[in-house]
Amino acid sequence: MAAILKPLSSPFSRYFPQTPLLFSLPRLLSSQSSTPNDVDTVYRIVSSSAHSKNLKQSLKSCGVFLTNDLIDEVLKRARFSHGNPLQALEFFNYTGNRRGFYHTSFSLDTMLYMLGRNRMFEKMWEVLVETKHKDRSLITPRTVMVVLARIAKVCSVRETVECFKKFKKLVPEFDTACFNSLLRTLCQEKSMTDARNVYHKLKHSFEPNLQTFNILLSGWKSSEEAEGFFEEMRELGLKPDVVSYNCLIDVYCKNREMEKVFKVMEKMRDEEIWPDKITYTCVIGGLGLVGQPDKARDVLKEMKEVGCYPDVAAYNAAIRNFCIAKRLGDANWLMEEMMSNGLSPNATTYNLFFRVFFWSSDLQNSWSLYGRMMHMGCLPNTQSCMFLIRLFRKLEKVDLALQLWNDMIERGFGSYILVSDVLFDLLCDMGKLIEAETCFLQMVEKGHKPSNVSFRRIKVLMELANKHEALKNLTEKMALFGSSIHLPESMDRSTEVPCSEALA
Numbered sequence: 024m025a026a027i028l029k030p031l032s033s034p035f036s037r038y039f040p041q042t043p044l045l046f047s048l049p050r051l052l053s054s055q056s057s058t059p060n061d062v063d064t065v066y067r068i069v070s071s072s073a074h075s076k077n078l079k080q081s082l083k084s085c086g087v088f089l090t091n092d093l094i095d096e097v098l099k100r101a102r103f104s105h106g107n108p109l110q111a112l113e114f115f116n117y118t119g120n121r122r123g124f125y126h127t128s129f130s131l132d133t134m135l136y137m138l139g140r141n142r143m144f145e146k147m148w149e150v151l152v153e154t155k156h157k158d159r160s161l162i163t164p165r166t167v168m169v170v171l172a173r174i175a176k177v178c179s180v181r182e183t184v185e186c187f188k189k190f191k192k193l194v195p196e197f198d199t200a201c202f203n204s205l206l207r208t209l210c211q212e213k214s215m216t217d218a219r220n221v222y223h224k225l226k227h228s229f230e231p232n233l234q235t236f237n238i239l240l241s242g243w244k245s246s247e248e249a250e251g252f253f254e255e256m257r258e259l260g261l262k263p264d265v266v267s268y269n270c271l272i273d274v275y276c277k278n279r280e281m282e283k284v285f286k287v288m289e290k291m292r293d294e295e296i297w298p299d300k301i302t303y304t305c306v307i308g309g310l311g312l313v314g315q316p317d318k319a320r321d322v323l324k325e326m327k328e329v330g331c332y333p334d335v336a337a338y339n340a341a342i343r344n345f346c347i348a349k350r351l352g353d354a355n356w357l358m359e360e361m362m363s364n365g366l367s368p369n370a371t372t373y374n375l376f377f378r379v380f381f382w383s384s385d386l387q388n389s390w391s392l393y394g395r396m397m398h399m400g401c402l403p404n405t406q407s408c409m410f411l412i413r414l415f416r417k418l419e420k421v422d423l424a425l426q427l428w429n430d431m432i433e434r435g436f437g438s439y440i441l442v443s444d445v446l447f448d449l450l451c452d453m454g455k456l457i458e459a460e461t462c463f464l465q466m467v468e469k470g471h472k473p474s475n476v477s478f479r480r481i482k483v484l485m486e487l488a489n490k491h492e493a494l495k496n497l498t499e500k501m502a503l504f505g506s507s508i509h510l511p512e513s514m515d516r517s518t519e520v521p522c523s524e525a526l527a
Contacts, residue, residue, distance in 0.1 A: 061087045062096045063470075069097060069114045070106055070470040071503045078113050089118050091127050098133040104471045105440055107504055108137040112146065119157075126154075128161045132169045139173035147173075155193050162194050167204040175212035183209070184221060202229040207238045215243055219252075233261050240270035246283070249274045265291070269301050276309025284309060300326075304337045311344030319344050320357065335366050339375065346375045370396075370404040377410035389414055390423060397430070408437035412445045421453055425462075432465050439471040447477040456484050460493055464500070472504040 064087055072078035082089065094114075101111040115134045119126050131154055138147045147170065154161050167190055174183045187205045191197040202225065209218035218239060222231075236256040243249035253271055256263065268291050275283045284306060288298055303326050310319035319341050323333050338361040345354035354376070358368055373396050380389040393411060396403060403411070408431065415424040424446055431437045443466055450459040459481050466473055478501055485494040 061093055062100065065089070065093060065114075066097050066100050066470050069101065069110050070472075072110060072113070075113050075117075078110070079117055082114075082117065089121075091130070094118050095127060095129050095133070098130055098137075100470070102133050102137050103438070106137070106470070106472070108141045108143060111137055112150075115150075125158050126161060128163050128166065131161050132163075132166050135166065135169050139170070144173075151193055159193070159195050162190075164194075164200040164204045167194065167201050168208055171205060171208040172212055175208050180209065180213055180217045180221065183213075184225075199229045199232055199235065202231075203235055203238055206235065210238060210241070215239075215248070231259070231261075233264060233267070236261060237264075237266045237270060240267060241273070243270075243274050244277065246274055246278050246280060263296075265296050265299055265302070268296060269299070269305060272302060272309075273305045276305050276312065279309065279313050281309055281313060297329075298331065300331060300334050300337055303331065303333070304340050307337060307340040307344070311340070311347065314348075316341070316344035316348050316350065316353070320353075323357075332364075333361075333366075335361070335369055335372065338366065339369075339371050342372060343375050346379050349379065351376070351379065367399070368401060370401060370407050373401065373403070374406050374410065377407055381410045381414050384414065384418065386414065386418055386420065386423075393427075402434060402436040404436070405438040405441060408442050409445070412442050412449075416445050416449045419449070419453065421449060421455055421458070424449055425458060428462055428465075432469065439466050439469060440474060443471075444474055444477055447473070447480060451480045451484055454484075456481070456488060456490070459484075460497070463497060467500045467503075472501070 064085055065082070068081045068085060069078065072081060087093070097114065098111060100106070101108075111134065115126070115130065118124065131150070134150060135147055138144075138150070151162065151166075151170070167187070170190075171183060171187055174186045178186075184205070187201075190201060194201060205225075206218050206222060209221055222235070222239060233256075236252065239252055240249055240256075243252065249271055253263070253267070256267070268287060272284050272287055275281070275287065288302065288306075291298055291302075303322055307319040307322050310316070310322065323337065323341055326333050326337065338357060342354045342357050345351070345357065358372060361368065361372075373392060376392055377389060379385075380392065389411060393403070393407075396407070408427065411427055412424060415421075415427070428442065428446055431439065431442065443462065446462060447459055450456075450462070463473055463477075463481060478497065481497065482494060485491075485497075
């Protein structure tokens with residue numbers, strides 16, 4: 024149990040401890056900016072090196088200076104591309120063992136995330152212990168969250184708390200910030216009841232602060248329970264801030280209790296705590312849930328009148344209401360208004376429309392919107408790509424699917440792994456073996472490993488077409504990633520496709 028760990032998908036904002044003077048010079052020298060080409064070069068070396076010796080030799084001979092920024096970017100790419108964690112760990116250890124060099128907290132947390140995602144728990148603890156001996160300040164409350172989230176996924180609440188206590192020997196200060204990390208993990212990975220019980224059990228060992236209550240308030244689904252906790256906060260002499268009230272308003276909005284929402288906003292003003300953009304964004308979403316998209320649009324006007332100008336998130340909430348109501352004209356009008364106010368639509372904005380177009384199988388508007396998105400310089404995210412590639416798969420539009428893929432390869436957006444699974448399905452079903460081979464090689468060249476299921480599909484078709492040399496080449500490419508490509512025929516596809524991250 025002590026070796027079980029996991030990261031959070033949405034941890035606290037990065038925590039940057041003060042760096043001891045002794046460490047400041049080497050870190051300063053190691054933080055020079057890196058170029059995308061350098062990141063590509065190093066990532067390709069890391070992802071294609073089968074042995075530690077080859078990795079070290081290639082890194083020494085590539086001529087790229089391994090800075091903190093570059094290492095952060097390489098590990099980040101390995102994380103989001105679901106790269107081989109052992110290769111990433113070799114890279115992490117090699118760079119960290121250089122004399123006078125110290126990793127950043129971001130690199131440490133990213134490395135722990137990859138190990139935890141692959142259930143390499145013993146290695147996670149080893150990394151933590153080694154980090155403690157070299158530079159304890161790198162182990163932050165965010166690190167605690169990254170670790171505890173995996174624990175909470177596979178263990179009981181009791182075991183999660185026991186592992187939390189082990190951090191007392193690892194972190195510089197085992198304080199309320201760490202306690203808050205535990206509570207946030209339980210809110211996200213377990214239940215509010217579990218979080219509340221642990222809070223009451225351990226609150227005397229720490230000193231709960233406003234952030235403690237804000238974390239617990241943000242996880243409630245029941246209005247009554249949230250109100251009770253809100254009162255407990257007041258009894259302890261903690262004065263609610265705008266974050267506290269926003270959490271309470273969010274609970275009311277999700278429960279469609281809009282009258283309570285407006286009463287809380289009046290109370291905030293009475294206490295001279297002014298609603299912010301997040302407050303209004305929650306209200307806009309709540310009005311959408313009760314079927315009042317027009318009233319939600321009026322909230323945007325109210326925001327301007329009180330000097331709290333809407334941001335992209337507020338506009339997205341209002342646009343979402345009209346998309347749900349299938350009033351795309353009004354939704355598009357709001358997007359135009361947003362742009363006239365100097366705000367640029369983001370991928371989330373476009374995804375609201377892509378979702379509607381996907382479910383209505385509207386190929387023309389989907390492709391037109393994609394073209395507009397690219398023209399505006401807003402790169403699609405993974406969800407954008409998945410809406411598009413799934414639509415092309417459904418309508419058997421090979422040419423459009425290949426164009427999307429080539430844009431991804433050229434511009435570097437979206438998840439190659441998730442999109443390629445759907446793309447290879449389409450190409451194999453349509454008998455486009457040459458195109459499938461080309462896309463496969465492009466993906467490998469970018470340092471991303473195609474899924475075993477996709478490889479197996481291509482393999483079967485190549486065997487039937489007697490393309491033995493091409494199959495040998497693809498097999499060798501897969502072997503570079505260091506994992507077996509032989510799968511039982513009964514393996515279910517769902518176990519091979521990584522889950523896409525929730526849209527923020």
